[in-house]
Amino acid sequence: MASGLIKRKAKTSATSRKKIKTGHLNANELSWKTVSTSKEAGITSDFDGILELEEVDNVEVVYEETEGGKIARFQVVDNSSSSEDENDIDPTAEKVASSSSLSVTSTAELLRSSQNEELSFDSKSLLSEWHPFDLHPRLLRTLYAQRFINPTPIQAEALPTALKGKDVVGVAETGSGKTLAYGLPILDSLLKTSSSRSTDTKQKRSTRALILTPTRELAFQVSTHLNACLQDVEIVDPAVKSEQDDSIVSAIPSESKGSKNSKTQKGKRKQVSKTSSLKPKGPPPVSVAAIVGGMSAQKQRRILDRGVDVLVATPGRLWDILQQDDDLASQIKNLRFLVLDEADRMIETGHFAELDNILRLTMRTAKDEAIESEESETEEPETSTNGDTSSDMQTFVFSATLSKDLQKNLKKRQRWHGKKKRKPASTLDDLVMKLDFRDPEPTVIDLSPEGGVVSTLRESKIDCLGNDKDAYLYYFLLRYPGRSLVFLSSIDGIRRLLPLMELLEVKAFPLHSQLEQRQRLKNLDRFKNTPNSVLLATDIAARGLDIPSVDHVVHYQVPRTADAYVHRNGRTARAMRDGFSMLMCAPDERRIVRALLNSLGRNEEEIPEMTAELYMLDKLKARIQLARQIDTAQHKVKKENHEKHWLREAAEAMEIEIDSDMGLSDDDDDSKAVPTKHQKKTANAKTAVLKAELKDLLAQPLIARGVSTRYITSGSRSIVDDVMAGQYHESMLGLKKTQAGTDLAAPKKKPKPKTKKEEFEEWHGIESQENII
Numbered sequence: 001m002a003s004g005l006i007k008r009k010a011k012t013s014a015t016s017r018k019k020i021k022t023g024h025l026n027a028n029e030l031s032w033k034t035v036s037t038s039k040e041a042g043i044t045s046d047f048d049g050i051l052e053l054e055e056v057d058n059v060e061v062v063y064e065e066t067e068g069g070k071i072a073r074f075q076v077v078d079n080s081s082s083s084e085d086e087n088d089i090d091p092t093a094e095k096v097a098s099s100s101s102l103s104v105t106s107t108a109e110l111l112r113s114s115q116n117e118e119l120s121f122d123s124k125s126l127l128s129e130w131h132p133f134d135l136h137p138r139l140l141r142t143l144y145a146q147r148f149i150n151p152t153p154i155q156a157e158a159l160p161t162a163l164k165g166k167d168v169v170g171v172a173e174t175g176s177g178k179t180l181a182y183g184l185p186i187l188d189s190l191l192k193t194s195s196s197r198s199t200d201t202k203q204k205r206s207t208r209a210l211i212l213t214p215t216r217e218l219a220f221q222v223s224t225h226l227n228a229c230l231q232d233v234e235i236v237d238p239a240v241k242s243e244q245d246d247s248i249v250s251a252i253p254s255e256s257k258g259s260k261n262s263k264t265q266k267g268k269r270k271q272v273s274k275t276s277s278l279k280p281k282g283p284p285p286v287s288v289a290a291i292v293g294g295m296s297a298q299k300q301r302r303i304l305d306r307g308v309d310v311l312v313a314t315p316g317r318l319w320d321i322l323q324q325d326d327d328l329a330s331q332i333k334n335l336r337f338l339v340l341d342e343a344d345r346m347i348e349t350g351h352f353a354e355l356d357n358i359l360r361l362t363m364r365t366a367k368d369e370a371i372e373s374e375e376s377e378t379e380e381p382e383t384s385t386n387g388d389t390s391s392d393m394q395t396f397v398f399s400a401t402l403s404k405d406l407q408k409n410l411k412k413r414q415r416w417h418g419k420k421k422r423k424p425a426s427t428l429d430d431l432v433m434k435l436d437f438r439d440p441e442p443t444v445i446d447l448s449p450e451g452g453v454v455s456t457l458r459e460s461k462i463d464c465l466g467n468d469k470d471a472y473l474y475y476f477l478l479r480y481p482g483r484s485l486v487f488l489s490s491i492d493g494i495r496r497l498l499p500l501m502e503l504l505e506v507k508a509f510p511l512h513s514q515l516e517q518r519q520r521l522k523n524l525d526r527f528k529n530t531p532n533s534v535l536l537a538t539d540i541a542a543r544g545l546d547i548p549s550v551d552h553v554v555h556y557q558v559p560r561t562a563d564a565y566v567h568r569n570g571r572t573a574r575a576m577r578d579g580f581s582m583l584m585c586a587p588d589e590r591r592i593v594r595a596l597l598n599s600l601g602r603n604e605e606e607i608p609e610m611t612a613e614l615y616m617l618d619k620l621k622a623r624i625q626l627a628r629q630i631d632t633a634q635h636k637v638k639k640e641n642h643e644k645h646w647l648r649e650a651a652e653a654m655e656i657e658i659d660s661d662m663g664l665s666d667d668d669d670d671s672k673a674v675p676t677k678h679q680k681k682t683a684n685a686k687t688a689v690l691k692a693e694l695k696d697l698l699a700q701p702l703i704a705r706g707v708s709t710r711y712i713t714s715g716s717r718s719i720v721d722d723v724m725a726g727q728y729h730e731s732m733l734g735l736k737k738t739q740a741g742t743d744l745a746a747p748k749k750k751p752k753p754k755t756k757k758e759e760f761e762e763w764h765g766i767e768s769q770e771n772i773i
């Protein structure tokens with residue numbers, strides 16, 4: 001039998017029935033399901049900054065006249081029996097649905113679902129390297145669908161240990177697949193136990209795994225990444241498929257199969273599905289959801305009320321909830337899996353107390369204490385299982401940067417744990433040492449490369465005056481088009497640079513903590529979808545974010561720590577792709593750079609210098625100069641307008657009459673506090689002239705010294721060969737079109753040899769799976 005290509009026969013039976021539940025419910029009581037989206041940052045371009053989309057099937061909207069007016073009510077329609085082959089299923093399996101339990105899952109559907117799970121494809125030959133792990137068939141199918149044909153090194157090392165139930169501390173380079181190294185053992189265990197779970201759909205799911213991440217974006221990304229692995233995909237046998245088209249393999253998320261129907265269902269949410277569907281319905285076997293700050297309280301409540309198997313959260317928001325939600329707190333005490341992803345960063349972001357408090361809930365001792373109540377200097381008793389807390393909890397700690405000392409200390413953890421007085425942890429070492437690993441010796445897997453440098457990354461640096469950084473950055477962006485992630489250490493720096501980029505017609509998007517969450521996701525999404533663009537970001541984008549195809553990382557301001565340097569660089573050169581980073585270093589930053597590299601066991605000389613065409617750079621400096629002038633003029637006008645509005649609004653709010661001395665009248669020519677209409681007009685005219693001048697400059701081609709545009713074969717620098725070979729630079733005439741990294745001066749000291757580039761398949765995002773069907 002062709003593996004996997006199994007279709008259930010649809011039968012239109014005379015006995016088919018359609019049951020309509022007439023219980024009227026409100027929106028929050030419906031069985032919403034999160035719509036899976038692209039894994040990057042948890043969004044697609046269509047989402048336009050919305051955090052997450054949910055859908056609900058088989059619901060009819062009815063309007064009811066009430067005293068307070070017309071209100072919408074929802075009726076759940078259970079029509080699944082219409083499609084069932086009654087010989088196939090237990091005839092006693094009637095749909096169980098009540099007004100409080102709205103899931104359309106029935107015994108029959110669960111049965112069918114579990115049968116479906118058994119339709120594994122030939123993982124032994126298709127995924128020979130994954131096969132020995134004996135992962136749940138659903139996971140194997142999605143791995144195949146995502147073209148994750150081989151496990152990455154950290155996955156290959158961590159999985160056997162984690163699947164045996166042991167605790168794991170995993171350290172591996174950025175972009176090496178750590179999320180699945182801890183995610184697959186969790187999903188595997190939950191999927192395998194989900195079939196034995198009670199079929200009583202009234203029963204709320206209990207949180208079995210908690211994944212803590214330092215940033216909201218990372219939480220969404222992790223939850224989307226794991227959800228992508230839970231999709232119900234059907235693998236079409238390559239042999240059969242090749243008769244249909246040229247693809248070698250095919251993977252179809254079952255939601256997108258039979259497209260007409262499913263598309264209509266998705267397009268028209270909250271509508272009754274008239275046609276029967278063959279796919280198993282009801283809640284997913286394992287649910288994963290993110291709870292982060294900036295999310296609507298209603299949505300959050302809905303997720304938690306519904307119950308979630310794998311909760312991905314940032315510590316701040318989770319602790320806020322836990323203080324009010326005893327039910328969730330007791331679930332946390334009984335976790336089966338606890339994960340700290342990028343633990344070291346969580347400490348940096350000031351979530352320390354919350355994190356410490358959450359971890360206390362998971363400890364077998366002292367579970368009821370919070371930081372505030374721990375004045376007692378009594379010695380912590382030896383670990384002993386407390387009845388309420390889970391004793392089989394597995395703990396996973398993953399990062400690209402965990403110090404060797406910490407790893408060594410972990411080995412001695414047991415001794416330490418028994419002797420240390422109970423104090424709030426204040427460093428990462430304290431914190432990890434305080435984790436209540438159930439395993440006497442957690443397995444430490446350290447695959448981090450020497451000096452933190454990923455083998456596919458090319459580093460460079462540029463020494464320049466602080467004032468020239470804008471020009472060098474602009475030069476770099478024009479010279480090497482692509483997706484560039486530019487890191488600054490301060491939000492003010494981003495606010496200054498962004499308008500300059502706009503004036504210079506460079507597509508740039510900001511990302512920092514003072515933007516609204518929606519805006520943050522929207523900008524991330526725009527950056528992701530614009531091939532030649534710039535993300536101006538603070539270090540909130542440094543950790544964990546998996547944006548596909550970031551070509552360059554630029555450290556506009558030097559990172560504050562060696563770890564930040566490693567993680568920032570890690571946004572490029574991911575999953576064995578090539579990447580490039582450039583460190584911009586002003587004279588007053590050199591000392592920091594030296595210290596930073598020293599702490600990574602490296603020295604400054606081994607990083608090659610970027611070279612730049614100075615003639616071209618001078619031309620760009622002229623543009624920068626003009627852009628700065630325009631920005632200063634605009635900024636002044638904006639600031640004055642803001643002050644004027646503020647004063648007027650304040651005066652109005654206090655019902656104070658506006659005095660002409662206050663300079664708030666547009667006709668008041670004597671005012672010194674704010675510009676007069678005339679002054680404003682003059683300033684605007686000056687700005688307009690500067691803008692026209694800049695526009696003119698931007699329209700002029702940038703021509704390298706020695707190039708004759710009139711006769712391309714003449715001049716001291718002939719460009720004819722490059723033009724013929726299609727290698728000429730489109731915006732910098734006379735320069736060759738090259739990749740960043742080709743114009744580097746030789747390093748003063750030979751860099752350490754890099755490890756052989758290993759092969760593993762590229763991930764193109766779940767939304768592009770249709771391309772390989």
Ligand SMILES: Nc1ncnc2c1ncn2[C@@H]1O[C@H](COP(=O)(O)OP(=O)(O)OP(=O)(O)O)[C@@H](O)[C@H]1O
Binds near residue numbers: 151543
């Ligand atoms: N087995 C695999 N084969 C191919 N690609 C994979 C595999 N596992 C994961 N990936 C892809 O590799 C990329 C990096 O994965 P992930 O984000 O988990 O890395 P990471 O090690 O957590 O990085 P960071 O340290 O920056 O957080 C993702 O795009 C992911 O989909």
